Amino acid sequence: MRRWRGQQRSRTADNAALSHMVGGVDLDLALVRAFVATAETLHFGLAAKRLNTSQQALSKRIARLESLLAVRLFEREGGTRLTEAGERFEPAAREALAAGERAVAAALGVGQIVRIDVWGHLYAPMRTVAQAVEALGAIRLEPGPARDWPSAAEALLRGDTDLGFGRVHPLPGGRDAGLARRLVRLEPVDAVVSAAHALAGADQLRPADLRDSTLWCPAELTRLDFLRCFADEFGVTRREDGPNLGLDHLVQRIRTDATCFTLFPADAPLPGDAGLRSIPIVAPTPLYAWSVAWRESHRHPLLDTLLRGFAEAGRTRRWLDYAPERDWLPESDHAALAGPARG
Missing domain, CATH: 3.40.190.290 (D-Maltodextrin-Binding Protein; domain 2)
Known part of the structure; x- marks a missing residue:
């Protein structure tokens, strides 16, 4: 019993030390934004241009962030690339920026912003999205520039967008690993x-x-x-x-x-x-299968609300009617039929 209590005290002390170490870092979103721009371009000059600042100022921000975190985020010799610490930091950094944007929107009373990439533009995907969200109140959608599902999947995994909407199918090489989807129409x-x-x-x-x-x-x-x-x-x-x-x-x-x-x-x-x-x-x-997609490790606070909007629109408009003796779907769409989108 004394040994178990000693182990508990040790773990408690370790957790307290970790909490103190993390809590002692005051994360400046301007520094985080500089990191994300550099991680995307892997080029200090291009990142500085994107942020409308000088390369020297950008380098100082990255150096300041590395000093605060006490880790190196980039290797700079032989080309710019992320360190292991930088790779671990990148998805959380993107989420921090998105959270900051939501906080500003909340303070201004303009409603939360949901960044959504759509594809299959010739088939007018936003007409379906609009019908699903029309009764949900003050949700602000910010459409993104996706041209197809592979580019939308990459944007979701990078954290550049919150949701995707279009036809989802398996991507070669597991390029869609880490993404979830819900069939809605x-x-x-x-x-x-x-x-x-x-x-x-x-x-x-x-x-x-x-x-x-x-x-x-x-x-x-x-x-x-x-x-x-x-x-x-x-x-x-x-x-x-x-x-x-x-x-x-x-x-x-x-x-x-x-x-x-x-x-x-x-x-x-x-x-x-x-x-x-x-x-x-x-x-x-x-039948053309429309789905909502998102990153499994990052669910936007309004995701469940939006999914309810799609489900309600689907019920009233019979969007998910399917009879195998009457209809045809590509094989890759059949797995989605058994998912929660039918409920």
Whole structure:
């Protein structure tokens, strides 16, 4: 018993010493911001330019931070790189900056900011986000610049954004390790063809009906997992892709080529649809899976509120209706069906 009490006293003393050591560091967010900018660029000159300061001033801030923490955060010989201590400090530093932004927003009474990266821009992802948050009150969304899921995943893991919204699928090499997702909407997609297309008069189409047409992909096919899976599953061998030049370019491409089709969410708006037909696909109906994603180690304080907003919108609008005998999903989307998003 005396030995156990001695061990307890030793642990208590160690914890007190650690608490004193950590509590004795007054962390200046300006120094943290300098560290994060340098960690992102691994270049003191570029980081200084980003912060609109001189390289000398930036170097002094980093040196001051290292002195306060009593550790080296960067190796400077043979190029700038993070030390082990710097790698441990980086995610917490990003969270500290985000917490500071939330504190300022709270003091100003402007509501908490949620940084959200969306992708699949041609399919208008923000229309779904807007419907989910419209009844939640003073939540300020700050959309980010993500172009696709891999870039959004990197931003989430770096702490550059709080949430992601779009279609989530496994990334090679485990590049999405540490991220969580919640399926929030399954949206039917239509076949969009020119009014001059041979199938333009159909009231509905089966996927097999499209095998003699060319699938037009509005970006490199390697980046469009959903379209690639559809083409592979239903034997659409004719495929063309090109740069993503926006929705108007996509519409014009389909309108002027009677051999092509593309897939487009049934509820998404098509601009200037004269000369186009949007035809429902049946037996089965392809579904586009929209998910919310976040970093498992950092849940934004408003995450649960937002997820409730998506769940309520999903219930009232039947966003998660799915019947395997009627609908089709890529294999990588099936695992999400068993998750808490269905509840």
